[in-house]
Amino acid sequence: MEYxxxxxxxxxxxxxxxxVQGKTNLVLELEAGVHDVSLGPPRNFSPLEQxxxxxxxxxxxxxxxxxxxxxxxxxxxxxGSRP
Amino acid sequence: xxxxxxxxxxxxxxxxxxxxxxxxxNAPLAHYTPxxxxxxxxxxxxRPDPADELFVCVSLSGGGTRAAALAYGALLxxxxxxxxxxxxxxxxxxxxxxxxxxxxxxxxxxxxxLFGRATFDNFYREFLVRDIQGELxxxxxxxxxxxxxxxxxxxxxxxxxxxxxxxxxxGKTFAALAQRPRPFVTLHATSMADGGRFEFTQxxxxxxxxxxxxxxxxxxxxxxSAFPFLLSPVSLRSFxxxxxxxxxxDVTNALASRDDNLARYNWARxxxxxxxxxxxxxxxxxxxxxxxxxxxxxxTAMDRTSxxxxxxxxxxxxxxxxxxxxxARTDPPEQLSQQERSPGLVDVALKTATVSMxxxxxDTLDFAATRQNEREQAQTNIRVCNQRLGQCGAQPFPxxxxxxxxxxxxxxxxxxxxxxxxxxxxxxxxxxxxxxxxKRLIDVAGTLLDGSRDFQKLLRALRGEPALGAGxxxxxxxx
Numbered sequence: 056m057e058y059x060x061x062x063x064x065x066x067x068x069x070x071x072x073x074x075v076q077g078k079t080n081l082v083l084e085l086e087a088g089v090h091d092v093s094l095g096p097p098r099n100f101s102p103l104e105q106x107x108x109x110x111x112x113x114x115x116x117x118x119x120x121x122x123x124x125x126x127x128x129x130x131x132x133x134x135g136s137r138p
Numbered sequence: 139x140x141x142x143x144x145x146x147x148x149x150x151x152x153x154x155x156x157x158x159x160x161x162x163x164n165a166p167l168a169h170y171t172p173x174x175x176x177x178x179x180x181x182x183x184x185r186p187d188p189a190d191e192l193f194v195c196v197s198l199s200g201g202g203t204r205a206a207a208l209a210y211g212a213l214l215x216x217x218x219x220x221x222x223x224x225x226x227x228x229x230x231x232x233x234x235x236x237x238x239x240x241x242x243x244x245x246x247x248x249x250x251x252l253f254g255r256a257t258f259d260n261f262y263r264e265f266l267v268r269d270i271q272g273e274l275x276x277x278x279x280x281x282x283x284x285x286x287x288x289x290x291x292x293x294x295x296x297x298x299x300x301x302x303x304x305x306x307x308x309g310k311t312f313a314a315l316a317q318r319p320r321p322f323v324t325l326h327a328t329s330m331a332d333g334g335r336f337e338f339t340q341x342x343x344x345x346x347x348x349x350x351x352x353x354x355x356x357x358x359x360x361x362x363s364a365f366p367f368l369l370s371p372v373s374l375r376s377f378x379x380x381x382x383x384x385x386x387x388d389v390t391n392a393l394a395s396r397d398d399n400l401a402r403y404n405w406a407r408x409x410x411x412x413x414x415x416x417x418x419x420x421x422x423x424x425x426x427x428x429x430x431x432x433x434x435x436x437x438t439a440m441d442r443t444s445x446x447x448x449x450x451x452x453x454x455x456x457x458x459x460x461x462x463x464x465x466a467r468t469d470p471p472e473q474l475s476q477q478e479r480s481p482g483l484v485d486v487a488l489k490t491a492t493v494s495m496x497x498x499x500x501d502t503l504d505f506a507a508t509r510q511n512e513r514e515q516a517q518t519n520i521r522v523c524n525q526r527l528g529q530c531g532a533q534p535f536p537x538x539x540x541x542x543x544x545x546x547x548x549x550x551x552x553x554x555x556x557x558x559x560x561x562x563x564x565x566x567x568x569x570x571x572x573x574x575x576x577k578r579l580i581d582v583a584g585t586l587l588d589g590s591r592d593f594q595k596l597l598r599a600l601r602g603e604p605a606l607g608a609g610x611x612x613x614x615x616x617x
Contacts, residue, residue: 056441072444075181078453078539080536081536081539082536087399089391089398090443114538117536
């Protein structure tokens, strides 16, 4: 198995290949290969999704993916949401 | 003149019957709904299910009535195993979350999935002590069925599925199986096209553009036990997927990274191979040809990001993961190596079908044990390192959401003392065993669990009892 840590300033659901797979800032155990990584709502983070190739990681040296929290002024307004 | 007319009428009626006979075609899927249908219950974020904490999966191997009876005996023993702490009553069987069944084991798995504890009142009489083979031969010899069997769209396996449907599964479909979400029962067959494992779940049927809900459970069990040469394959139609179908992301990612994970790529490719753009059929043989232990679907659920076990491990929902493999493997005395002449066509055909089953089974068991050890080692590494770092006030490494205690138990006749071992290992694979043999098989499952060091370690751990021998032999698996 391979290991991944998704870093974000707060605890948030991690989506891997579109499915909830645990929380940020913890070690996730996943299969080798390419995965799509994103976070659960609210969508106040950037980038919205990242592709990661997991290969030759270890539990003490997992692959790391960083998401940044956007300031309220930078959050894109989705259709249907109030300004 | 009258006799001739009667014969002619009979012949015409027979021809009409033969022409009309067709296996029941599976239903098309109207809409793609990834959270509905026959799937393991969706994990709800931030709403932990206490049923996940002790997660128990049982695999029931192939091997005709021998396997079905051993599987029944194992479930019976789990029912009678109390894991309540301080005298409280709590049956281990009630903690079982998933059951995977192959061939003979598929009968027990499906029956328990449909009827729950009523299995222990009826399954013995309705299946285990019946001469299924004899009944099937009688049905095949019936003149009406002879005419149906003349149709190119109706064969012996369809007759077998009808027999199982009427006399064992009582017309139940996967919609009935879905009404009891746990244990989630996975029945397996093998695709003739690529030798890949085929699971009777909506996740798999999505790729056929087909709705599993109205599909008879008996037909899935028949497919799982369609031993090559003796029974014909079960055929399913693959429909063009509904317009709203979206290929799951773990499948598209698997296909895009073949060189990084060949097993994941093959799993995805086998699913995509069944997708139809026009007219297509999938023909299914005995599940034992791709996995005679039944463990591979459990391992897939542990590996894939879409796997219900993997998601729950990463979310920290599972505290203890128990996998019990009930293996009715036999090892009859080898006859072929006692003869000088080259084996004939029948021997070669039977060996071709079974040799691959045996080889795959050993690989699967080894893989299952390795997978569990790997997790234990990873947890230990993080824990020990963080303890050391803590001693010098350094920042700890990120950890798993939850340490998982792993337990892998295998039941195999090899564990018995002589001469019982040789007697059980020499049993035939058939759907007609004497009642005395069935009774011995049911009893021996309990004997094997009582004698399993790992199972006894598990029970002590679950009951909160102290380890034996001051920890000697109590570390590692199942502790």
